[in-house]
Each structure stands twice: as structure tokens, then as C-alpha cells.
Amino acid sequence: xxxxxxxxxxxxxxxxxxxxxxxxxxxxxxxxxxxxxxxxxxxxxxxxxxxxxxxxxxxxxxxxxxxxxxxxxxxxxxxxxxxxxxxxxxxxxxxxxxxxxxxxxxxxxxxxxxxxxxxxxxxxxxxxxxxxxxxxxxxxxxxxxxxxxxxxxxxxxxxxxxxxxxxxxxxxxxxxxxxxxxxxxxxxxxxxxxxxxxxxxxxxxxxxxxxxxxxxxxxxxxxxxxxxxxxxxxxxxxxxxxxxxxxxxxxxxxxxxxxxxxxxxxxxxxxxxxxxxxxxxxxxxxxxxxxxxxxxxxxxxxxxxxxxxxxxxxxxxxxxxxxxxxxxxxxxxxxxxxxxxxxxxxxxxx
Ligand SMILES: [Zn+2]
Ligand SMILES: [Zn+2]
Numbered sequence: 001x002x003x004x005x006x007x008x009x010x011x012x013x014x015x016x017x018x019x020x021x022x023x024x025x026x027x028x029x030x031x032x033x034x035x036x037x038x039x040x041x042x043x044x045x046x047x048x049x050x051x052x053x054x055x056x057x058x059x060x061x062x063x064x065x066x067x068x069x070x071x072x073x074x075x076x077x078x079x080x081x082x083x084x085x086x087x088x089x090x091x092x093x094x095x096x097x098x099x100x101x102x103x104x105x106x107x108x109x110x111x112x113x114x115x116x117x118x119x120x121x122x123x124x125x126x127x128x129x130x131x132x133x134x135x136x137x138x139x140x141x142x143x144x145x146x147x148x149x150x151x152x153x154x155x156x157x158x159x160x161x162x163x164x165x166x167x168x169x170x171x172x173x174x175x176x177x178x179x180x181x182x183x184x185x186x187x188x189x190x191x192x193x194x195x196x197x198x199x200x201x202x203x204x205x206x207x208x209x210x211x212x213x214x215x216x217x218x219x220x221x222x223x224x225x226x227x228x229x230x231x232x233x234x235x236x237x238x239x240x241x242x243x244x245x246x247x248x249x250x251x252x253x254x255x256x257x258x259x260x261x262x263x264x265x266x267x268x269x270x271x272x273x274x275x276x277x278x279x280x281x282x283x284x285x286x287x288x289x290x291x292x293x294x295x296x297x298x299x300x301x302x303x304x305x306x307x308x309x310x311x312x313x314x315x316x317x318x319x320x321x322x323x324x325x326x327x328x329x330x331x332x333x334x335x336x337x338x339x340x341x342x343x344x345x346x347x348x349x350x
Contacts, residue, residue, distance in 0.1 A: 003027060089160065166192045319342050
């Protein structure tokens, strides 16, 4: 069987830095497309998985699920894409296509075996998927997204995870005009939450631990900014918000933030801390508050989000790096020292 040679960067254990790694991708099946990767965003989940913080990592692991590139070859039955098209791949590359969630376009909640873009098994149950910190990827075209033409491609890459992760819950809960929305954490996810929520007409307050992010928050559309360490200011925000979008991926105090919600308020978790959080039922019962979670988005909604971004000229704020700097980027990401997403320029690996 012919395989496609690919260059990438891989983690070989939870403690070693990522390093160059040559591997092979499958040859094209009839509905596959071969994508020459141009940019890949660095998501906080990459770091969790590389360092085995969720306890389910396989090595060697090529991370990356915020992929934008150009189609360079198509399988004989591919119809959606042709050679030369710009295409994008997000957090999953296949799904069962038969379960109720897949049929509803909610592939992210597939119960029949979702195939994640990396650190996951393909449908054969034995081939481990490898992600976008690499020169090329082969994906069934049904799981590939179209990219609107006007946006700079390096700024599009983070939309495939950070973008859809925040767009989807804002749409699901119909967040918009008249809503007071808090965005907790102004990182990769948080900055997209601010852009979308304000574009939808909500009144957005950023809650952040970094005083130097205040100006950025306002320029992204937030009307207010509160330093989480400013007890006086935080007190004025208790019982205040209709929704709180919690993007924090480190352990934090759920009870404190639930107290910021008004009656019927909803706290929506989109970050994935690796610890076990505690929660007092009192903060839910008093005020009929709820706490909810949301995972990325399905294929139709991800396409809708990309098209919306194209129309409204919304994209991520990025810092483009050559792949040789990926380990330094991880160290900086842990310190929240990035505005607001690192994106790898794969030209550095070709
Ligand atoms: Zn991600
Ligand atoms: Zn399914």
C-alpha cells in the first residue's frame, strides 16, 4: 500500500519537549482530500494531552486541531473540494454518521465513535490519528470545512477550536441583546467569546487576572473589565450576570463565580481543568442558577461560524511562530503570555 510521507513535530513522552518526527499518512480513499497544511493553532488541549494531564495520551503524538491549508489532491469521488481550494480541519476527522447526534449535525457528541484529529483511533480501531503540527493531512471531505475568502488564514486557524467552542454555546443559549455576559479568562477561548458575544449584541464584561489585558478586552468589544483579584469590584458584580462563559482550564473556584449570576443565570463551562472541581448545591438552588458545559461544535455549525466570521470580519488575534519555537510557546502559554493564540506557520517545516 502506498503511504504519504509527512514531516511533523511530536511529543514522545509527557516530559520531553516536542521534536521533529517523520511519519506516514494513508493514501487517499475515494472521498478523501490531501491538504497541504499552511497554519495550525496551538490549543491549550494540545498542552494537556502532550503532558498527559488527562491520563489518556498515546506517544508519539503529533498534536494540533486548528488546521488551515490548501487541497493538493482529491480522491476520485470527492465532490466538495477541488485542487487549490483552501480548507480547514477542526477537532475531529470522522464520526459514526449513524447515531442520533451525528444525524442532527452534532458530531461532537457522537455516541458511535468520534475520531478526534489526534491522539485518537481511526475507525479501524488501531491506527492512531496525528494532528496538524505537520506538513500534510488526509481527511474525508465530509469532515473538512470551507474557509471564507477574505480572512487572513493564520487568523482563521484558531476559529476551528477556540472559535467554535465559544460560538456554539452563545448560539445554543441564544445569547444576544439585553444579556449581561461575563467572560472568565481572556486567553484563546476567552478572546473569541468576547468577540462573538459582543457581535451578537450582548453587554460583555471580562473577568481576568491580568490587569494588562484591560485595553485589549475593550478593543475586542467588552464594555467592562474586572480584575478577579479586585475584591471591591467583584463585590459589585454579585447577582449581576445572565450568563458566565467560563474559559479557564486551570483549577478555580466555581462557587465564587456562580455567585456572580443573577436569578436563572447560567454558568457555561468550555475550559477543561485537569483537577476535580468542587461545587456547593446552595449556589445553584438559591437563585435557580445552573451550570452547564459545551464541547466545540458540529460540522454544520462550524461551517456557519466560519461563514459568519467571513461576513463580519471576525478572526483570532494571533502570534505566528515557526514550529521550531513550539516548546517555548508552550512555556509561555502556561503563563498566559500570549495575545491571544499561537499559530504555527508550517512553511517553517517544509
Ligand atoms: Zn482545542
Ligand atoms: Zn455518531
